[in-house]
Amino acid sequence: MRNNTMGSLIWLRLMRFTNQSNQMSNDFLKRFDLTTAQFDVLMQIRIYQPLTQSELAEKVTVTQGGISRMLARLEKENYIVRKQDWKTKTINLTAKAEAILDQAMPEQLAFQTSFFDDVLDEEEQKTLYKLMTRVHKYSQKRELPSE
Amino acid sequence: MRNNTMGSLIWLRLMRFTNQSNQMSNDFLKRFDLTTAQFDVLMQIRIYQPLTQSELAEKVTVTQGGISRMLARLEKENYIVRKQDWKTKTINLTAKAEAILDQAMPEQLAFQTSFFDDVLDEEEQKTLYKLMTRVHKYSQKRELPSE
DNA sequence: CATCATCATTTGACTAGTCAAGTTAAGAGG
DNA sequence: CCTCTTAACTTGACTAGTCAAATGATGATG
Numbered sequence: 092m093r094n095n096t097m098g099s100l101i102w103l104r105l106m107r108f109t110n111q112s113n114q115m116s117n118d119f120l121k122r123f124d125l126t127t128a129q130f131d132v133l134m135q136i137r138i139y140q141p142l143t144q145s146e147l148a149e150k151v152t153v154t155q156g157g158i159s160r161m162l163a164r165l166e167k168e169n170y171i172v173r174k175q176d177w178k179t180k181t182i183n184l185t186a187k188a189e190a191i192l193d194q195a196m197p198e199q200l201a202f203q204t205s206f207f208d209d210v211l212d213e214e215e216q217k218t219l220y221k222l223m224t225r226v227h228k229y230s231q232k233r234e235l236p237s238e
Numbered sequence: 239m240r241n242n243t244m245g246s247l248i249w250l251r252l253m254r255f256t257n258q259s260n261q262m263s264n265d266f267l268k269r270f271d272l273t274t275a276q277f278d279v280l281m282q283i284r285i286y287q288p289l290t291q292s293e294l295a296e297k298v299t300v301t302q303g304g305i306s307r308m309l310a311r312l313e314k315e316n317y318i319v320r321k322q323d324w325k326t327k328t329i330n331l332t333a334k335a336e337a338i339l340d341q342a343m344p345e346q347l348a349f350q351t352s353f354f355d356d357v358l359d360e361e362e363q364k365t366l367y368k369l370m371t372r373v374h375k376y377s378q379k380r381e382l383p384s385e
Numbered sequence: 386c387a388t389c390a391t392c393a394t395t396t397g398a399c400t401a402g403t404c405a406a407g408t409t410a411a412g413a414g415g
Numbered sequence: 416c417c418t419c420t421t422a423a424c425t426t427g428a429c430t431a432g433t434c435a436a437a438t439g440a441t442g443a444t445g
Contacts, residue, residue, distance in 0.1 A: 126424055160426090
């Protein structure tokens with residue numbers, strides 16, 4: 092009864108894996124009092140701060156509404172500050188967030204890395220990265236069929 | 239400032255790609271009045287029905303609570319029926335759901351497949367599948383450190 | 386038979402996100 | 416100065432999920 096294509100099998104694998112590793116990552120980050128989504132957003136802010144909400148939304152592939160809610164939560168926890176700056180709101184990390192990230196970042200990187208380092212050699216990782224990059228970039232291109 | 243490992247780059251790519259393709263799939267399935275998550279769950283039920291909620295939860299990697307809410311929504315829309323059967327609840331598709339799936343399944347498979355067919359040749363797809371399978375299986379093994 | 390243990394499922398309080406309609410802040414034109 | 420447009424952001428109603436405490440259903444034991 093295997094009426095599945097290779098593509099659909101890959102798709103399923105990707106979905107299940109990201110789902111699972113995401114949850115494991117949430118678990119791992121619990122000791123820093125962060126979720127995976129929050130870590131992701133805070134890292135992007137750290138790299139690009141100061142930046143506006145729309146810029147950030149684009150970087151983490153979330154809608155304007157989504158980023159608005161996320162930032163409201165992060166602000167409530169004192170991880171970021173937003174200030175009205177002309178028409179837009181400018182986002183910056185607080186010292187608290189910087190301190191947590193200094194701790195959490197190397198550990199989270201090591202955690203992510205361990206998913207691959209333990210089962211794939213360097214060559215295989217490069218191959219996987221290259222293939223996924225092609226697939227991802229292609230999917231982004233399809234998103235704007237008007238261009 | 240690239241303090242990223244290959245593993246963390248792969249991780250990011252996987253997250254962003256699944257995120258994005260998931261949204262595109264939601265969009266695609268709109269014409270069948272289904273979300274990607276619903277399609278996924280209905281397909282699993284179709285393959286394994288009749289089955290219990292806990293069995294289903296495991297198949298789609300969701301918690302008991304999560305599957306309970308999802309099934310409540312699907313039941314409200316008349317896609318499934320649950321009946322108390324001894325201690326457990328047994329799930330079956332309705333004729334309505336079967337009819338929709340007959341239509342949606344081939345199209346959704348083709349949709350998923352197109353993400354890969356258009357940019358990777360057969361050999362590359364097999365490689366990608368093999369690598370992701372190793373990574374995924376390994377991550378599942380880690381989940382139960384007590385064994 | 387009442388209570389107890391044990392699965393299976395549900396539910397309350399949350400995070401994280403979507404879409405679409407509603408605000409808000411500036412600048413532009415009458 | 417007032418209205419109009421527009422870009423940036425927020426919000427209401429919803430899906431999808433988590434965890435942990437509560438509820439249901441059944442069988443076992445004193």
